[in-house]
Amino acid sequence: xxxxxxxxxxxxxxxxxxxxxxxxxxxxxxxxxxxxxxxxxxxxxxxxxxxxxxxxxxxxxxxxxxxxxxxxxxxxxxxxxxxxxxxxxxxxxxxxxxxxxxxxxxxxxxxxxxxxxxxxxxxxxxxxxxxxxxxxxxxxxxxxxxxxxxxxxxxxxxxxxxxxxxxxxxxxxxxxxxxxxxxxxxxxxxxxxxxxxxxxxxxxxxxxxxxxxxxxxxxxxxxxxxxxxxxxxxxxxxxxxxxxxxxxxxxxxxxxxxxxxxxxxxxxxxxxxxxxxxxxxxxxxxxxxxxxxxxxxxxxxxxxxxxxxxxxxxxxxxxxxxxxxxxxxxxxxxxxxxxxxxxxxxxxxxxxxxxxxxxxxxxxxxxxxxxxxxxxxxxxxxxxxxxxxxxxxxxxxxxxxxxxxxxxxxxx
Amino acid sequence: xxxxxxxxxxxxxxxxxxxxxxxxxxxxxxxxxxxxxxxxxxxxxxxxxxxxxxxxxxxxxxxxxxxxxxxxxxxxxxxxxxxxxxxxxxxxxxxxxxxxxxxxxxxxxxxxxxxxxxxxxxxxxxxxxxxxxxxxxxxxxxxxxxxxxxxxxxxxxxxxxxxxxxxxxxxxxxxxxxxxxxxxxxxxxxxxxxxxxxxxxxxxxxxxxxxxxxxxxxxxxxxxxxxxxxxxxxxxxxxxxxxxxxxxxxxxxxxxxxxxxxxxxxxxxxxxxxxxxxxxxxxxxxxxxxxxxxxxxxxxxxxxxxxxxxxxxxxxxxxxxxxxxxxxxxxxxxxxxxxxxxxxxxxxxxxxxxxxxxxxxxxxxxxxxxxxxxxxxxxxxxxxxxxxxxxxxxxxxxxxxxxxxx
Numbered sequence: 001x002x003x004x005x006x007x008x009x010x011x012x013x014x015x016x017x018x019x020x021x022x023x024x025x026x027x028x029x030x031x032x033x034x035x036x037x038x039x040x041x042x043x044x045x046x047x048x049x050x051x052x053x054x055x056x057x058x059x060x061x062x063x064x065x066x067x068x069x070x071x072x073x074x075x076x077x078x079x080x081x082x083x084x085x086x087x088x089x090x091x092x093x094x095x096x097x098x099x100x101x102x103x104x105x106x107x108x109x110x111x112x113x114x115x116x117x118x119x120x121x122x123x124x125x126x127x128x129x130x131x132x133x134x135x136x137x138x139x140x141x142x143x144x145x146x147x148x149x150x151x152x153x154x155x156x157x158x159x160x161x162x163x164x165x166x167x168x169x170x171x172x173x174x175x176x177x178x179x180x181x182x183x184x185x186x187x188x189x190x191x192x193x194x195x196x197x198x199x200x201x202x203x204x205x206x207x208x209x210x211x212x213x214x215x216x217x218x219x220x221x222x223x224x225x226x227x228x229x230x231x232x233x234x235x236x237x238x239x240x241x242x243x244x245x246x247x248x249x250x251x252x253x254x255x256x257x258x259x260x261x262x263x264x265x266x267x268x269x270x271x272x273x274x275x276x277x278x279x280x281x282x283x284x285x286x287x288x289x290x291x292x293x294x295x296x297x298x299x300x301x302x303x304x305x306x307x308x309x310x311x312x313x314x315x316x317x318x319x320x321x322x323x324x325x326x327x328x329x330x331x332x333x334x335x336x337x338x339x340x341x342x343x344x345x346x347x348x349x350x351x352x353x354x355x356x357x358x359x360x361x362x363x364x365x366x367x368x369x370x371x372x373x374x375x376x377x378x379x380x381x382x383x384x385x386x387x388x389x390x391x392x393x394x395x396x397x398x399x400x401x402x403x404x405x406x407x408x409x410x411x412x
Numbered sequence: 413x414x415x416x417x418x419x420x421x422x423x424x425x426x427x428x429x430x431x432x433x434x435x436x437x438x439x440x441x442x443x444x445x446x447x448x449x450x451x452x453x454x455x456x457x458x459x460x461x462x463x464x465x466x467x468x469x470x471x472x473x474x475x476x477x478x479x480x481x482x483x484x485x486x487x488x489x490x491x492x493x494x495x496x497x498x499x500x501x502x503x504x505x506x507x508x509x510x511x512x513x514x515x516x517x518x519x520x521x522x523x524x525x526x527x528x529x530x531x532x533x534x535x536x537x538x539x540x541x542x543x544x545x546x547x548x549x550x551x552x553x554x555x556x557x558x559x560x561x562x563x564x565x566x567x568x569x570x571x572x573x574x575x576x577x578x579x580x581x582x583x584x585x586x587x588x589x590x591x592x593x594x595x596x597x598x599x600x601x602x603x604x605x606x607x608x609x610x611x612x613x614x615x616x617x618x619x620x621x622x623x624x625x626x627x628x629x630x631x632x633x634x635x636x637x638x639x640x641x642x643x644x645x646x647x648x649x650x651x652x653x654x655x656x657x658x659x660x661x662x663x664x665x666x667x668x669x670x671x672x673x674x675x676x677x678x679x680x681x682x683x684x685x686x687x688x689x690x691x692x693x694x695x696x697x698x699x700x701x702x703x704x705x706x707x708x709x710x711x712x713x714x715x716x717x718x719x720x721x722x723x724x725x726x727x728x729x730x731x732x733x734x735x736x737x738x739x740x741x742x743x744x745x746x747x748x749x750x751x752x753x754x755x756x757x758x759x760x761x762x763x764x765x766x767x768x769x770x771x772x773x774x775x776x777x778x779x780x781x782x783x784x785x786x787x788x789x790x791x792x793x794x795x796x797x798x799x800x801x802x803x804x805x806x807x808x809x810x811x812x813x814x815x816x817x818x
Contacts, residue, residue: 018441021441022441025434025437025438025441026684027434027438027683027684028680028683028684029676029679029680029682029683029724029726029727030566030568030723030724030726030727031676032567032568032569032570032676032730034570035570035676039570039674039675039676039677039730039733040673040674040675040676040677040678040679041674041676041677041680042676043676046680148446148448149448150448150449151448151449151450152448152449152450152453152456244673245673246673247669247673248666248669248670248671248672248673248674249670249674251665251666251669251670252666252667252669252670253666254666255663255664255665255666256456256457256458256666256667256695257456257457258445258451258453258456258457258458258459258460258691259457259458259691259692259695260457260681261445261457262444262445262458262463262685262687262688262690262691262692263681263682263684263685263687263688263689263691263692264445264681264688265443265444265445266441266442266443266444266685266687266688267680267681267684267685267688269680269684270680270681270684270685270688272680273677273680273681274677274680274681277674277677305446306445306446308445308446309445309446309448312456315456319455
């Protein structure tokens with residue numbers, strides 16, 4: 001355990017100056033009249049944010065606030081790859097029987113997304129009324145303040161291996177996960193690769209396909225004859241919007257991440273616009289403050305691996321660059337994962353909003369909750385809902401109660 | 413209703429010093445993605461070493477003023493203002509060179525993305541030459557910068573789609589006194605000239621396209637083509653073409669998906685980062701050509717036209733959004749048009765390389781050539797092949813030349 005070192009975010013002044021210089025030289029496009037958000041991030045917004053970022057935003061203040069949360073770094077090595085310094089938040093509950101919970105972010109997210117649910121889960125979980133959790137929230141390799149691999153082929157298998165090794169290193173022989181976006185996909189990879197350690201996953205994204213009769217006859221039948229409820233109907237509209245208008249970034253990042261990366265590395269405005277569009281489109285009218293957005297994007301701009309590196313996860317997951325067997329690809333992640341309990345919280349403005357029968361093809365779903373509002377970044381937009389759902393899933397009477405050997409989340 | 417003057421003014425490219433300085437200032441600050449083992453693997457995108465080398469040359473050694481002077485000397489350029497129904501008047505930049513010969517055929521050459529008027533440079537002297545053999549036709553050539561590209565104006569209202577691009581090009585030909593003309597185009601040039609053929613069939617006497625865009629056969633409309641597809645009754649060249657097409661429609665389509673849905677978001681990258689712009693375009697110059705040896709200067713002139721464009725480099729990608737949000741226009745391009753004789757050229761490293769039987773669903777095909785080399789930018793990579801196509805298609809004995817009124 002000796003090589004788990006405390007970590008303090010400390011961006012050098014030189015980099016702050018460089019950011020401001022670039023922003024001062026920013027060259028903006030023009031915009032079509034009345035385009036709104038349909039064609040992408042609106043010019044007025046991005047200009048305002050860029051100006052705020054340059055002139056008024058105080059990164060050092062944000063940095064101090066982030067550093068109030070206990071952070072660490074440790075080297076984790078995946079088979080066939082070099083060791084990577086992995087940055088993570090780690091808060092242990094005072095309750096002895098606290099459940100170890102691994103919070104996994106996605107793209108364009110990061111470790112910061114855990115902040116609103118951190119205290120309620122760790123301190124608010126008193127072990128009497130509410131179950132208690134130890135929370136681990138890492139920066140994924142290539143994100144935040146973790147290093148990134150230099151070798152190609154760092155895909156779902158490696159992300160899962162890194163996460164699992166981290167939890168084991170912290171002394172958690174068994175644990176559960178919470179995540180959306182890549183947090184959802186990596187949780188699925190954990191379920192397939194490490195069902196011995198990863199006992200349950202709570203997910204806030206519906207990455208699932210419709211049930212097929214040959215594989216899930218009962219679900220397929222149910223899907224065929226039961227009309228969609230209003231959530232599911234709205235979900236069709238929302239999911240179609242994402243498929244038709246919202247997936248461009250995904251295809252580019254899955255095919256030519258390097259080409260896209262040049263702009264992200266060279267222009268803070270490019271980085272801002274590319275991410276800010278998602279912060280708007282993927283949330284349910286969340287009232288982002290300029291400070292919130294600047295901190296969010298700054299974590300990308302000042303990330304250890306650089307903003308260009310973060311998009312490689314899409315390419316590596318979509319391609320089998322070294323011809324590995326049993327690659328964890330999209331099809332695999334949408335198949336049944338035995339031995340791991342699943343929970344789903346459905347939020348209407350997420351990107352893939354699928355019927356219940358679809359997510360139940362993924363495994364033993366022991367918890368499912370529908371919400372009337374909220375979007376993709378659920379832990380940030382609806383922290384209370386995530387906390388409530390996680391407590392319900394893992395607490396007394398919940399579908400995953402006692403799933404981690406020896407710890408129930410309660411003082412005995 | 414346009415109140416624009418009909419004047420045609422000579423034009424010389426003259427990028428302001430301030431723009432050159434700003435470009436160099438940004439390039440001096442250029443920050444590249446951190447190098448990893450696969451930074452030069454073209455599969456992941458534009459290779460790092462290439463982009464670094466080009467960016468450094470762009471900053472230190474590339475001479476835009478020399479390129480500018482050469483363009484002004486070799487390409488006779490003009491501007492004129494064209495009004496478009498429902499949109500503003502647009503100042504249109506174009507190359508125009510008359511043939512040395514009598515009875516030459518007026519030819520409109522339409523570029524695409526990430527192309528430009530530059531693409532006419534190599535074929536211009538060949539097409540307008542008076543030295544062509546007796547049977548070989550000669551041409552008056554008009555090569556505009558499309559609105560939002562090159563040195564033409566920027567459009568500001570939504571809804572400027574293929575129909576509008578076609579209107580601009582047609583009105584330009586009329587303005588130049590060419591009531592009847594033929595067209596040549598690839599990429600968006602294909603879409604735009606096909607749309608011109610649909611809406612102005614009395615004026616567009618024939619069209620040659622080097623980017624043959626068709627729908628895949630559907631069982632309802634073309635059952636025989638479907639059968640052919642299912643049974644794989646294609647030549648080896650056609651099969652290779654289908655593979656290439658599949659690549660384009662799948663892994664090669666990232667840029668299209670971004671540009672047709674969120675052009676404004678991408679626009680911030682293209683406007684603010686010259687390195688970002690360079691990489692975005694250079695990747696296509698490599699991936700879409702058939703081992704064409706791009707010289708660094710060539711690439712940099714190509715990208716500079718985008719960087720210094722009147723509308724800004726971000727404006728050019730909006731055509732993808734506008735066109736795909738008007739599906740009727742798109743469908744019209746791929747439907748049968750029997751009024752305009754069609755010439756088809758298939759280059760193996762183009763993006764959509766469909767079987768000949770599919771190409772023939774587009775109209776009355778009077779000329780067809782499946783080349784064994786060349787890619788998407790035919791007039792740059794294999795100008796002699798493209799010119800040979802046109803000379804044959806429009807020859808008096810070899811093609812339809814005798815039927816044309818020139």
